[in-house]
Amino acid sequence: PDHWIEVQLRDGGGQAGNATVNLAVPPEHRAGYRGAYDLRGSPEAGYLFRIVCEGATNMCRGFAKDAATGEWWQLGDGFEVPARSTRLEIKTTGFAEQGASSHVWFDDCRVYPRPQTHYVTVILKRRDGTPPGVRDSTAEGHQVCLDPDNVKVPDCDLAVRLYDADGQRLIDEAHTGAGFGYALLRLASGWDVYPAAAILRVYANGHQLGADHVIQSAGVDGLYPDDVYAITVN
Numbered sequence: 001p002d003h004w005i006e007v008q009l010r011d012g013g014g015q016a017g018n019a020t021v022n023l024a025v026p027p028e029h030r031a032g033y034r035g036a037y038d039l040r041g042s043p044e045a046g047y048l049f050r051i052v053c054e055g056a057t058n059m060c061r062g063f064a065k066d067a068a069t070g071e072w073w074q075l076g077d078g079f080e081v082p083a084r085s086t087r088l089e090i091k092t093t094g095f096a097e098q099g100a101s102s103h104v105w106f107d108d109c110r111v112y113p114r115p116q117t118h119y120v121t122v123i124l125k126r127r128d129g130t131p132p133g134v135r136d137s138t139a140e141g142h143q144v145c146l147d148p149d150n151v152k153v154p155d156c157d158l159a160v161r162l163y164d165a166d167g168q169r170l171i172d173e174a175h176t177g178a179g180f181g182y183a184l185l186r187l188a189s190g191w192d193v194y195p196a197a198a199i200l201r202v203y204a205n206g207h208q209l210g211a212d213h214v215i216q217s218a219g220v221d222g223l224y225p226d227d228v229y230a231i232t233v234n
Contacts, residue, residue, distance in 0.1 A: 003083040005060045006091075007049045007075060010036075011102040017043055021062040021076040032077035041067030046107070050193060052114065058082050065192075072192070086111055110220050112194050115187035118225035122160045122174075122200060124181030124233050132158060132181045132233050145204060157205050160185065160231075165197035167212065181233075187225055195222025202233060209233055 005023040020035035039047050045067065053060040062075040088111045092104055124132045132145055145156035160183040162171040171190050174183035190196065197217035202209045213231060215223045 001083065003081050004089075005051060005053075005062065005079060005081050006089075007051065007062045007064070009047065009049075009104075011043075015043075016040060017047060019047070019049070019062075019064050019075055021079070023060075023079050023081060025079060025081055029080040029082070032079055034076040037064065037073060037075055039064060039067075046105075048193070053081065053086075054114065055117070108220055110194070113225045115190055115194065115225040119184040119186055120162060120223065120225070121228040122183045122185060123228065123230045124158060124160070124176055124183070124202065125230060127232055132176075157203075158233075159183075159203045161201045161203065163199040163201065164191075165199065165217070167199045167201075171198070194224050195220065196224075198223045200229060200231065202231060 003023075003025050005021065005025075008020045008022050010018040010020075017039045018036050019039055020037070022034065023030070041047065047067070048065040050063050050065075050072075051060060052063065058080045059078045060081045061078040063072045064075055065072055088109055090106055090109065094102065126132055145152070145158065158176045158181065159173055160176065161173045162185045163169060164171065171187065172185040174185050176183050195217050196215075198215045200213040200215065202213075210233065213229070215229075217223065
């Protein structure tokens with residue numbers, strides 16, 4: 001079924017633009033307020049929008065970023081959009097008025113999973129591709145790391161930390177568990193929009209192993225929810 005939700009942007013006659021939410025859904029899901037909202041900031045500087053949908057409830061909401069405060073405004077109410085496929089459409093509509101014209105441009109449009117429910121995966125491995133540790137023979141099965149010569153490094157505690165681009169704000173930390181080298185990093189306290197620039201750091205017993213692993217962001221390239229990174233530790 002062609003069910004969808006969109007943010008409509010209207011020309012404000014050279015002044016601030018106007019945004020509303022529009023949707024195509026079954027009649028029982030159409031009740032609610034859709035806007036409109038006058039957008040602060042200049043049209044030349046552009047506006048940033050996002051649509052967020054929750055897979056568990058099918059609830060979708062449109063947002064616009066306030067150019068003055070940096071806060072996100074919700075545009076109208078949330079609506080249930082019964083759909084299971086996602087795609088990005090950009091549509092323009094004009095009117096045949098004598099002498100009237102508008103200019104519209106789009107930049108860095110992208111679709112990605114919700115960061116609240118889709119983690120970043122980091123897999124640690126040694127140069128031969130094997131996991132970075134094993135379990136010892138005790139009943140507790142403590143993790144033991146192996147150095148490049150397969151000599152056990154006792155009391156090993158491998159952890160992966162995800163930071164923002166300047167390496168100051170910690171987004172999340174995950175311990176890999178004995179013998180697996182597998183970490184899931186949550187993005188709930190991460191970024192407003194993606195992709196993001198970030199830094200991954202690997203620690204053993206609280207000490208950083210190797211240099212920072214820098215993830216650059218430019219255009220539509222960078223870190224996204226559901227990304228998987230493999231890091232070789234020596």
